[in-house]
Amino acid sequence: MARTDLPRFTVPSLTPEEGARTAVILQDRLNALNDLALTLKHIHWNVVGPHFIAVHEMLDPQVEAVRAMVDAVAERIATLGVPPRGTPGALVAERTWDDYSIGRAGAIEHLGALDTVYQGVISAHRAAAEETEEIDTVTGDLLVGHLHELELFHWFVRAHLESSGGALSTEGSTTEKGSAAQAGAKARSTGAKTKSAGGKK
Ligand SMILES: [Fe+2]
Numbered sequence: 665m666a667r668t669d670l671p672r673f674t675v676p677s678l679t680p681e682e683g684a685r686t687a688v689i690l691q692d693r694l695n696a697l698n699d700l701a702l703t704l705k706h707i708h709w710n711v712v713g714p715h716f717i718a719v720h721e722m723l724d725p726q727v728e729a730v731r732a733m734v735d736a737v738a739e740r741i742a743t744l745g746v747p748p749r750g751t752p753g754a755l756v757a758e759r760t761w762d763d764y765s766i767g768r769a770g771a772i773e774h775l776g777a778l779d780t781v782y783q784g785v786i787s788a789h790r791a792a793a794e795e796t797e798e799i800d801t802v803t804g805d806l807l808v809g810h811l812h813e814l815e816l817f818h819w820f821v822r823a824h825l826e827s828s829g830g831a832l833s834t835e836g837s838t839t840e841k842g843s844a845a846q847a848g849a850k851a852r853s854t855g856a857k858t859k860s861a862g863g864k865k
Pocket of ligand 1: 708
């Protein structure tokens with residue numbers, strides 16, 4: 665029986681099966697990037713505390729860049745002959761991860777959680793880039809281009825969590841809440857040490 669999920673046409677030199685497989689990989693990336701853009705705005709609105717403005721303003725260029733990635737991925741899916749699904753309902757139904765789990769919180773807590781978010785998005789993006797490289801180098805190239813920016817943004821986040829010795833306060837954590845708690849605790853203990861060192865003068 666003929667497959668009904670195959671595109672009637674796809675880009676030259678790919679088979680309909682290859683076009684369909686590439687689109688499936690890209691749909692998952694479309695969901696992840698749409699989710700990331702919304703999560704970054706959610707943090708932009710919910711960050712509080714002394715570092716509010718630095719984090720609030722750092723995030724908007726990331727939102728803009730990620731939205732551009734969303735558009736490029738959706739248009740690549742359409743170019744491959746497959747309709748991209750861009751509605752919130754489709755995103756929630758298809759995603760394999762949970763909603764961002766932190767509401768109003770301090771800058772360091774959100775940055776700790778965002779470290780975990782970027783780890784997840786980048787790891788999956790790299791896996792998608794590797795898989796598409798074999799089927800469709802143009803899609804692979806698109807995803808690698810995103811990784812240049814996503815990994816830079818991840819460094820911006822991690823630079824806030826890094827000690828002068830090069831250790832990350834979120835080291836070993838795999839959950840947003842765990843990373844937020846670890847980053848917050850580390851910042852408080854460093855702050856307390858600085859205070860007591862200052863008090864001795
Ligand atoms: Fe804003």
